Amino acid sequence: MKNLITLMLLLFSVVAFAQERGERRSEMSDEEMAILGAKRLAMQLDLNEEQEAKLKELYTKRIGEQRELMQERRKEREEIRKELQKERAKIREEHLEMSEEYKAELKKILTEEQYTKWEQLQEKRRKGRKMHMQKGRRNQG
Template identity: 35%
Template sequence: MKKLILVVTLVVSTLTFAQERSRKGEKLTPEQQTELQVKKMTLELDLDAKQQKELKAILLEQAQKREVKIAEIKAKREKEEKLSADERFEMKNKMLDNQIEHKAQMKKILNEEQFKKWEEKQENRKEKMSERKQKGSEKRKKGQPVEK
């Protein structure tokens, strides 16, 4: 009887913990994300009003495209469809094209000093992401849960 109570308690506590982690709150709209991103970049790069306006248009367009792409990926996951090698290549190729286009747009909007700062920030982000990715793969190998 004691073992049964212990097992039930463990199961209930595990379920409630799992439910708490899955609820992360409401997501921001693409417009809200863009507004915050522009303000943050204004503080970091000392943007003027014209640059803010141009940047806001570009970032809003990107955020909307990203939302559509995320929805497509979620739909495929729900259907449990795997991407073929050609689809994966096409997706990565398109992503790199978008990055090249974004970098060119940023170069037009920002002055040399701002662009240099922006590139440094981008490089730091990439490094942090690769570190997180490495930590996650190490934890998966050890069988530990991965934190997000």
């Protein structure tokens, strides 16, 4: 049990060490990373060849599992992003429908001249909001 805990701690330290060298890690294959990790630990713990081989197998398995997990998470995030886009499009469509209904009701209440003036006021407000938002973006950057 104690050896297993030690092995796990060392494995996590190797993973943390590998993350610090992300560039090198991305250039290496899974097999190369497993060999490097096993050799490094074999030197530190003075492991025999059989132990090193088993450790390499363990590392290879773990690296593969981690890669699969990362790919699954990437797919899940992409699916969530697509769902959010669909939801936003639906909300925009509903908002547009409500806006059109509102305008139709407003047109019934106002005279032609008043409605035209109201549309001009709305356009002026939209332009003002756009300019205000652009200023805010410039100040943030």
